[in-house]
Structures are given as structure tokens and as C-alpha cells.
Amino acid sequence: MSFSPIDRAPIAEQWTRDGIQPPAELADRVERLKSPFVAQLDSLPVWLRCVSPRVPQ
Amino acid sequence: MRGDLADLSIGEAGRALRSGTITARALAEETLDRIASRDAALGAFIAVTPDLALAEADAADAALARGFDFGPLHGIPYALKDNIDVAGLRTGCNSQVRNEHRARSDSAVRSKLRDAGATLVGKLTLPEFATGGRGDAWPTPWPRNPWDSTRQPGGSSSGAGVAVAAGLVRLAVGTDTGGSLRQPAAYCGVVGLKPTHERISLQGIVPLSETLDHCGPMTPTVEEAALALETLVGDERFGDGLDEGLRGVRVGVPAGHFGLALGIDPLLTGALDRVCAGLDAAGASLRSVTLPPYDGFRAAGMTIMLAEAYRQHRRELAERLHLYAPETAERILLGAAVTETDLARAYELRRRLVTAMDTLMEEWDVLLTVCGLGGAPPLTSLGDLHATPQTMPTLPFNVTGHPAVSVPAALDADGLPLALQLVGPRFGEKVLLRVAWHVQEACRFADLSQPRHRHL
Numbered sequence: 210m211s212f213s214p215i216d217r218a219p220i221a222e223q224w225t226r227d228g229i230q231p232p233a234e235l236a237d238r239v240e241r242l243k244s245p246f247v248a249q250l251d252s253l254p255v256w257l258r259c260v261s262p263r264v265p266q
Numbered sequence: 267m268r269g270d271l272a273d274l275s276i277g278e279a280g281r282a283l284r285s286g287t288i289t290a291r292a293l294a295e296e297t298l299d300r301i302a303s304r305d306a307a308l309g310a311f312i313a314v315t316p317d318l319a320l321a322e323a324d325a326a327d328a329a330l331a332r333g334f335d336f337g338p339l340h341g342i343p344y345a346l347k348d349n350i351d352v353a354g355l356r357t358g359c360n361s362q363v364r365n366e367h368r369a370r371s372d373s374a375v376r377s378k379l380r381d382a383g384a385t386l387v388g389k390l391t392l393p394e395f396a397t398g399g400r401g402d403a404w405p406t407p408w409p410r411n412p413w414d415s416t417r418q419p420g421g422s423s424s425g426a427g428v429a430v431a432a433g434l435v436r437l438a439v440g441t442d443t444g445g446s447l448r449q450p451a452a453y454c455g456v457v458g459l460k461p462t463h464e465r466i467s468l469q470g471i472v473p474l475s476e477t478l479d480h481c482g483p484m485t486p487t488v489e490e491a492a493l494a495l496e497t498l499v500g501d502e503r504f505g506d507g508l509d510e511g512l513r514g515v516r517v518g519v520p521a522g523h524f525g526l527a528l529g530i531d532p533l534l535t536g537a538l539d540r541v542c543a544g545l546d547a548a549g550a551s552l553r554s555v556t557l558p559p560y561d562g563f564r565a566a567g568m569t570i571m572l573a574e575a576y577r578q579h580r581r582e583l584a585e586r587l588h589l590y591a592p593e594t595a596e597r598i599l600l601g602a603a604v605t606e607t608d609l610a611r612a613y614e615l616r617r618r619l620v621t622a623m624d625t626l627m628e629e630w631d632v633l634l635t636v637c638g639l640g641g642a643p644p645l646t647s648l649g650d651l652h653a654t655p656q657t658m659p660t661l662p663f664n665v666t667g668h669p670a671v672s673v674p675a676a677l678d679a680d681g682l683p684l685a686l687q688l689v690g691p692r693f694g695e696k697v698l699l700r701v702a703w704h705v706q707e708a709c710r711f712a713d714l715s716q717p718r719h720r721h722l
Contacts, residue, residue: 215607223602228584231599235592239599246572246600249565253611256562260618 212254217247271296276342276436276490283330283341290330290341294323294385297343301387301434309409310428312348312358314388319343326383338493338505339437340383347423347440348389349396350481351470352376359472360404361394362589363582373470375439375481375498382497390425390438394594395579396446396474398422400649403591408645411454412717413682417642420450422474426484427454431717437494438484443474444567445637445660447482448672448687453642455674455683455717457702458484459491460660462693463667466498475574478567478664486712488673488703495695504696508703513549515701517542518630524560524659531640534684537676537709541634541686544708545701555630558622563662566619569604569612570665576601593649616665623666627691632701634688635659637672641682659687669695671702674711681715 220243221236231239271293274282282288298316305311326341346352349359351369353376358364372380379386394404398421401408411419412432419428423440427450430438440447442460451458459482466481473479483494492505519542523530542552579598587595604612627633639657663670669692672685686705690698 211607215605217603217605220599220603224599227580227602229580229587229599229602230584231587231595235595235599238592238596242596242600243603246568246603249568250604250608252561252565253569253608253615256565256615257611257618260558260562260615260622262614262618262621 212257214251272300273433275487276338276485276493279342280338280340284335290323290326290385291320293341294319294343294387297387297435304432304434307410308412308428308432309407310390310425310432310434311345311388312360312391312406312425313355315355315386319385319387322380322385326385329383336381336383337497339379339497341385342437343385343387343435344379344437344439345388345390345426345429345435346376346386347392347426347438349392349441349472350375350439352386352389355389357472358405359395360392360406361594362405363586369470371470374467376470378498378500379439384497387435390423390429390440392422392424394591395472396422396441396443397594397597399591399593399597403593408648411642413455414642414680416645417682418453418645418648420453420642422446423450423458423484427451427456427458430454430456430484430486436485436490439481439494439498440484441471441474442480442482442664443478443571444664445658447484448637448660448670449658451484451672452637452674452683452685455711456484456486457488457491457671457673458482459495459671460663460669461495461499461695462669465669465693465695473574473578475571476578477574478571480664488671488699488706491671492699502696504699508700510700511549512545512701512704515550515697516629516631517545517550517552517701518555518633519552520557520633520635521554523635524557524662529639529657530636531678531684533676533678534636534640537684538634538636538686541675541705541708545704548704550701555626555633557626557662558619560659560662562615563619563665566612566615567661567665569608570616572601573604573609573612576604620666623668624692627668631694631697632688632690634686637685637687641678641680641684663689668692669698671698673702673705673709675705675709676711677714683711
């Protein structure tokens with residue numbers, strides 16, 4: 210599994226692809242929530258290095 | 267025999283029904299009377315179903331009269347969280363998005379309970395689509411915690427916790443995606459059981475996160491949770507032998523409680539010490555155990571939960587975003603930030619955490635830890651999306667699918683319930699409930715106090 214950093218596009222691009230058009234105020238609020246959540250997403254490779262993939266025999 | 271029927275335990279009511287001392291109709295009528303008199307102040311129910319309840323109670327009485335006994339829930343009133351389908355009723359999920367909804371058929375759990383002769387008295391409230399937030403724009407607001415109406419009832423099975431704690435029903439069935447049965451049970455001083463993932467079918471339940479969602483019972487006692495599980499599972503006995511000694515049972519106490527130990531109410535730590543002494547006296551072998559760090563469970567769990575919720579709702583969000591409460595939309599729209607690579611990583615991390623936990627549980631019969639850090643927080647602290655999961659010792663076992671139960675253990679300095687959590691091996695609910703019964707005995711929580719709204 211690749212642990213390379215992800216080049217993150219603005220969240221609104223995914224909404225547009227899905228046909229979702231949030232009002233500007235709502236979109237701004239979600240953008241403000243995004244930073245701490247993205248920090249969690251970016252921590253996934255760290256945890257994958259910490260937790261063994263070994264399946265016991 | 268009238269006047270306190272709704273206070274009979276499921277076991278007591280079952281014996282009285284079979285002996286002919288009471289009828290299912292009298293039990294249903296008193297339950298409906300109690301809901302009518304108490305729930306206006308509590309708001310646990312989104313819908314009450316008196317006609318259906320009385321018809322099912324009459325059918326239960328008629329079956330018993332003909333010699334047909336459908337099991338421990340025969341004639342017992344219960345309520346369902348309003349994300350669970352009942353044929354002909356709206357499954358509203360406390361959302362305007364589902365105003366026009368009517369379930370065409372019963373969910374699997376409703377079918378099991380109907381076939382077991384239980385009596386549906388209504389549907390219970392929840393945060394919109396089992397998410398969270400302040401609730402200002404939901405059709406129905408948060409229900410009131412019967413212990414203190416200025417405190418949170420917990421969620422998302424909030425109506426279930428309130429209804430059981432206030433004595434409106436002895437059994438509520440809800441869902442648990444990150445702690446949604448165990449947390450409200452803990453804040454309301456009752457027992458919440460999240461069985462093993464896929465132990466109980468999720469068919470006919472509106473998903474929040476389809477691979478983290480679980481379904482289970484909430485009851486006043488461990489014995490009643492065991493009887494409910496027997497019916498919901500169908501082919502195993504969980505209520506027998508709960509009081510057997512614990513000789514040879516291995517109980518692991520997670521060191522540092524996932525790194526959350528510093529934040530735990532000292533009165534809960536004291537209760538844990540007393541419980542350890544009680545389990546030791548009952549013959550159990552207790553030792554400290556090290557689990558993978560909580561933050562790893564949290565990263566996997568929150569990624570999966572938000573990604574799956576977004577995928578579940580994206581078509582509806584494209585068509586009817588305006589019908590969602592803004593804070594619900596915020597939470598679900600955030601899931602669009604999860605890329606396919608993030609989700610693949612989260613699923614792989616979960617697979618590794620499952621393997622680590624399964625390996626660990628080969629050496630332990632039950633883990634004993636906390637269910638939360640303290641008593642119910644004030645209502646004024648509702649709404650912080652990122653605060654709650656940092657302090658949810660329940661989430662790891664949604665990620666891994668292991669069965670877990672919350673048991674009320676003590677009162678905090680404000681007189682609010684504090685709870686412990688026990689975790690079992692996959693499909694190990696029998697030993698889990700047996701140890702939980704001993705925890706209940708060691709704590710004698712029901713003797714400590716009663717919520718204010720039981721006395722209305």
C-alpha cells in the first residue's frame with residue numbers, strides 16, 4: 210500500500226461532481242471543519258506503519 | 267394487579283403473564299398511560315402507537331390462552347428507534363427529508379420482535395439521521411435526560427436512553443455506530459448492549475455508516491438485555507447462568523484506557539477498582555492489558571463513518587439539501603473530503619486493528635474499561651463535531667465489531683450516572699453478559715439513586 214501524501218483538491222470539487230450545490234455560508238462552515246478532519250486523514254499512513262499487518266497463523 | 271405493572275422487569279412480567287396474574291393488554295395499557303403522563307416533559311417518543319400496541323397485546327394474550335408461548339418477550343412492551351422500519355409507519359429519522367416516507371415492510375428486528383409476541387408501543391427520537399449537533403433545526407429536539415434536564419441524554423439512541431431510564435419501557439432497540447447505544451445508556455444510567463457486528467441483521471434500518479452500524483437492546487438491567495438478545499438473535503440462550511461464578515474467566519483491564527486515563531472522573535476510577543475486587547472475589551483472573559492506541563481506532567473510525575455517510579446521502583443532498591438541518595448537512599458534507607485512497611487506507615487500518623484485537627482476545631475472555639470519561643455533559647456543550655469522538659472509548663469496538671456492553675456503575679459528584687464498558691470476543695456475548703451481571707452486582711447501581719423523572 211502506498212503511503213504517499215495525497216494532493217487534496219477543494220472539497221467543493223467533489224460536491225460539484227456529485228451535483229451538490231451548498232449555499233455559500235454552509236460551504237464555508239464545512240471548509241472550516243475540514244482542517245482538523247484532514248489532519249486525521251493524513252494520520253492514516255502513520256497508523257498503518259504502527260499497526261502490524263501480520264495475520265496470526 | 268394494576269398500578270405498577272410498568273415497573274415489572276421483563277422476567278417478572280413474563281412470569282406474571284404466564285401465571286395469568288396479568289394480561290399483555292393491561293401491561294400495554296399501563297405502559298401507554300405512563301408514556302402519556304411522563305413523556306410530554308421528556309420528549310423520548312417521536313410517535314406512540316396505541317392501536318397497534320393494544321392489537322399486538324390482545325394477540326399475545328390470545329396466543330398464551332391457546333397454549334402458545336413465543337419466548338421471553340411474549341407480551342412485553344418495547345419501543346424502536348425511529349431509524350428502524352415498521353411496515354406502514356414512517357421511519358422519519360427525525361428529518362424533514364423523510365416526511366413522506368412510509369415503510370413498506372418490517373425490518374428484520376421488528377419481524378423478530380413481532381414474531382416473539384412483543385408489543386410495539388412507539389418509535390423513539392434520535393438526532394437527525396443518527397448524527398449529532400445542537401438540534402435547533404430538527405423536527406424534534408433532544409429529549410430530556412431524566413436525571414437532570416440541563417444535561418445531555420447522549421446519542422444517537424437518545425430517546426431509547428431516556429425512555430428506559432424514565433421507566434416508560436423496559437426495552438428499547440436502537441443502533442450504535444460509534445457508541446450510540448452505550449453512550450446514552452451510560453448518561454441515563456441503564457444498560458446498552460452492542461452485539462457483535464452482523465450478529466443482528468441491519469435489514470430495514472436506515473444506515474449511517476453501513477460497515478460500522480450495529481443494532482442492539484437497551485434495558486434497565488443486564489438480565490433483561492440478555493433476554494432481549496435471545497429474541498433478537500433467535501437461536502441462542504444468553505439469559506441462563508448469568509449468576510454462575512467466574513472461576514477461570516480472564517478479564518483484561520486496558521492499561522491507561524486508550525490513553526484517556528487522565529481525563530476520567532476519579533469516582534469512576536473508584537468504581538472500577540471496586541468492580542475489579544468484586545470480579546476477583548467471584549473467581550475471575552484480572553490483569554492489565556495493552557491495546558492499540560485510541561487515536562488509531564479514531565482515525566479509521568471517523569474516516570469510514572464520514573465517508574460512508576456521505577456516500578449514503580449524496581443523491582439526497584443533490585436533490586433536497588434544503589430539507590436537512592444545516593448542522594446535519596455540515597457533518598455529512600464533510601465526508602466528501604475523504605478520497606478513495608483515504609478510504610482504502612482506513613479499511614486496511616481497520617483490518618489490521620481487527621486482527622490485533624482478535625489475537626488479543628484469544629488470551630482474554632472479557633476486557634473491562636470505561637464507557638465515557640464522566641457523567642452527562644451540559645446541553646450547552648452540544649455541537650462540537652470534533653470534540654466528541656476524542657473522548658469516546660466506545661468507538662474502537664464499532665471499528666473492530668467486537669461485542670460491548672455499558673453497565674451503570676456509580677454516581678458522579680453531581681449525582682449523575684457513570685458507566686463501565688465490557689468488551690467480549692467476537693460472538694462471545696454469553697461470557698460478556700455473565701461478567702456484566704457480576705459488574706452489576708458489584709456496583710448495585712439501582713440501589714444508589716433513581717432519576718427524578720421516575721417519580722413524576
